[in-house]
Structure formats: structure tokens, C-alpha cells
Amino acid sequence: MTIPSQAESAPDDEREVLLKVEGLVKHFPIKKGLLQRQVAAVQAVDGLSFDVRSGETLGVVGESGCGKSTMGRLITRLLEPTSGRVEFQGTDITHLNTARMRPLRRDVQMIFQDPYSSLNPRHTIGTIVGAPFKLQGVSPEGGVKKTVQGMLERVGLSPEHYNRYPHEFSGGQRQRIGIARALALQPKLVVADEPVSALDVSIQAQVVNLLDDLQDELGLTYVIIAHDLSVIRHVSDRIAVMYLGKMVELADRKDLYSKPMHPYTKALLSAVPVPDPKRRGVKSERILLRGDVPSPINPPSGCRFHTRCWKATQICAVEEPPFLTLETAHQVACHHPENAPDQAPEDTQLLSVAKEAIDVVSVTTAADAAAAEVQEGGASPEAAPKAPEGSSAAEGPKAEETPKAVETPKAGEATEAAEGSKAVEAAKAAEAAKAAEAAKVPKAAEGLKVPDAPKAAEAPKAAESAEAAKGRDAAKAPAAPVASEVAEVPEAGEAAVAGESVEPEKGSGKAE
Secondary structure (H helix, E strand, C coil), rough: CCCCCCCCCCHHHHHCCCEEEEEEEEEEEECCCCCCCEEEEEEEEEEEEEEEECEEEEEEECCCCCHHHHHHHHHHHCCCCCCEEEEECCCCCCCCCCCHHHHHHHHEEEEECCCCCCCCCCCCCCCCHHHHHHHCCCCCCCHHHHHHHHHHHHHHCHHHHHHHHHHCCCHHHHHHHHHHHCCCCCCCEEEEEECCCCCCHHHHHHHHHHHHHHHHHHHEEEECCCCHHHHHHHHHCEEEECCCCEEEEEEEHHHHHHHHCCCHHHHHHCCCCCCHHHHHCCEEEEEEEEECCCCCCCCCCCCCCCCCCCCEEHHCCCCCCCCEEEEEEECCCCCCCCCCCCCCCCCCCCCHHHHEEEEEEECCCCCHHHHHHHHHHHCCCCCCCCCCCCCCCCCCCCCCCCCCCCCCHHHHHHHHHHHHHHHHHHHHHHHHHHHHHHHHHHHHHHCCCCCCCCCCCCCCHHHHHHHHHHHHHHHHCCCCCCCHHHCCCCCCCHHHHHHHHHHCCCCCCCCC
């Protein structure tokens, strides 16, 4: 997506002023009670003044709820203004009725934000796009059907879509149908209310490029309302910034993006990501505005941005700044503008809300974060010598090959290990004794010769002799030590008691 050059267009002084707006106001009344008396009003648009020249594109940006869409409906006379003046080609259209406004609808059209709700689902595409010809009583050459099919083909659709219904199309195709309907009568002014906000990025680029091509082909004048500052920068010649029903800055595209004057504009531009590989490693600051936009029912006094501005002084809270031209084609409403002389130099004391109005965050790339970590470590990865490839001597031992240090056991752990080893040895000795006993018993049984047919009287004797032999072998085998006796060492007091109970005391020859 390339930004079109502004040098190809004619100078502003040579262009005809197509639309002129002065002091435009729209308040929506809030009524309560049985008699429906007005108790308050939503100040959606409050005192807008600007003009649009023939063949140019004016972009309007701002936060949600600032009055952009209401302004678009006012200049197309879809809403009745509360006060102010709207002129189209020198004709005051502010309070024209429906009958007198109908002929001007041919020259002023609007592209609505939502393509799903702006098309009648019961009508075919041919009926929707051909409706302006029927309402205006225009009979184009070749018939309405042929003209509508040609318009569909011009916006990137097929002439075969003439008999289809809106539900058969995607979001991008529905937006193209809305553009075809708005351009059917070849108007002079088109107000596009966020024409690409409901589309994905690839379809956004197609629709934006389509609007550019149609402007060059048909000589259209656009007022484009959008949230995306990148889209506005691509299509606009001049950009207006709105905040809470007021226009705070109006300038050429190049001047607004290079040196914004209003603090609110500067905060908006700081939030725009710049996909430029040349800016890799360059730190940028992000201005985060604290709090929400004040209510349009009860807006702040003075400058409406002073509750969120970091440069607000006493005059900002009391006096509303005028919309002045500080440089060529650059208008701003601010007492203390950026990149321009201060309009209230005598007032220098900041308000208490100004000191806590914003948070300035430094945004760094991943490469910057890695470099900062290396510097904190005391060495840079470039300064570390690299070992030549293929040389094993230069390479240090790997982490897996490094031998682990032998840990010295503690005193308690050594005692537990010794006691455990003694218990294991005692268990092994007991098992060996049992195995020897089991091996000797069969041999004793083999030594006994049992007669083939022993008598009934000799059978008990043979059994008794076998049991006696078994008892002799068991007496010869040493007794297996018990694991608990081997592992436990008796204390001195216990040994003395055991000795007194077994051996008689020496030196006592008398019998009691």
C-alpha cells in the first residue's frame, strides 16, 4: 500500500469550495416526566467549522463517541442540526425540507458503516443499486440494468450478481455493493462513515484502493470517517481531529504526522505502530492517557481535554481555546500547543490533574532487550572469542561431561549409613546360616538306610533314630546371629547387669 502524492493535485486556492460548515451544533435532548420536559442534552457536536474543496479528501479521526458519525449525518442532512450553517456549492442546505432536499441527494451520497444493516435483505442487488435511478427519475442510456451491471463490474463484482440477495455475499462484497449504490448517480460529495472498519486487513486494502481509483476516475470529493490512522494517512489530503464534539486540530497530512500541535493528537499518533524495518532498535515513547472520555451530557468547562492533558493550566480549565491558524493551513485549539508558540505564556502553573494525566512508556524491540541484558551481565556476545570449528582442544568440556563433585556426608548421615551396613551384613549372615542348615538336613536323611519292608514294630525306632540324627546335626551347626543383636551394641550399664546375672561374683566362697 503506497501513499498517493499530494503534489499531483491542484493548489487549494485554485479549488472550488464544495462544502462549508460554520458553527455546526447538534444536541440530543433528554426528556423525563409525564410531560416529557427536557432535563439535559447530549452535546454530540458542538461548534464545528471547516470547509472541503472540490476533488480533495478530508479525513476525520477521534475516539468513539466524539461525534464523527453524527457530523457525517448532519452534513448529508440525514439529521436536523440544532444550530449552525451548512453550505453546499454556495447553497444553504441547513434547514431544507425533504422535497427541496431531494434534488440535492443526487450530488451528496453516503457510504454507511455497517454493510449488513444498510442493505435490504428482501431486495436483490439489482433493485438496491438501481433504486437511486428510480427515486431521482433518471433514465440512463442503455437502461438501468445495463448501467447497474457496469457499476457492479467497476467496483470489483460480477454482472451475474445482479439477481442475487445480500445474504449470499461476504462482508467485503456487501461493502462494495454499498459503494456501488452511493456512486450510481455519480455524486460530487461522498461521506464514507468508517467504510473499512468491519473488514479484515486484505479486504480493507482492496476497498481503500477502490475508493482512490474511483476518485481519480470520477473526480469525487470524500469526507472519510475512520478510527485507523494508517488508513486515514493513506487516503486523506487533510486530516481533522475531533474530541468530545469539538474539532481540536486540522492540518495537512504531512504536517499533522510530522509535527502535531495539540497534545491529544500527539497521544493518538504515539499509539500508531510503524512497520518500518529501518526503525528496528529505535526506542519510541507511548503516551497513555489516564481515565475515560468525559460524558457529553456534562462536558468539562474550558478546554474539554484539560482533564486528561499533561500541559493543563488554570486558563485551560476556565477559558475555551479558540480555533486558530498558527501555521499555513494548520489550525489548532490549544492554549499550550506543541511545536508552536505558547498562546498563554503567562500561565505556567500546572493543574494537579495534569501531573498525573498520562503515563509515558518506552517501547523497545526484542533486540534492545537482549542487548540490555548482555550489558548488565558485564560482557557482550561479540567480545567473547569464538573457538575455531573442528578443534576439540579449544572447546571446553560440555555440561554433560563435567564430573560432579563428591559430596562429603555429614556426621549423622555417616552413622546412619554404618548402622544400615551392619543390618545388611547381619541379614546376609542369617540367610547363609539358614541355607547351610537346609543343606545338611538332606545329607543326614540320606545316611539312614531304610529297609525295604520294615516291620511294624521297627518303624517307630527308625523314626526315633532319624530325629536323633537330625538333632545332632542341628547341635553341631552354629546358631545364626540375629540382625537386631548384631546391629545394636549394648551400653556399659546393660553389660554389667548381664554379667552379674550370668557369672557369680568372684571372692565369695561362702554359700548362702
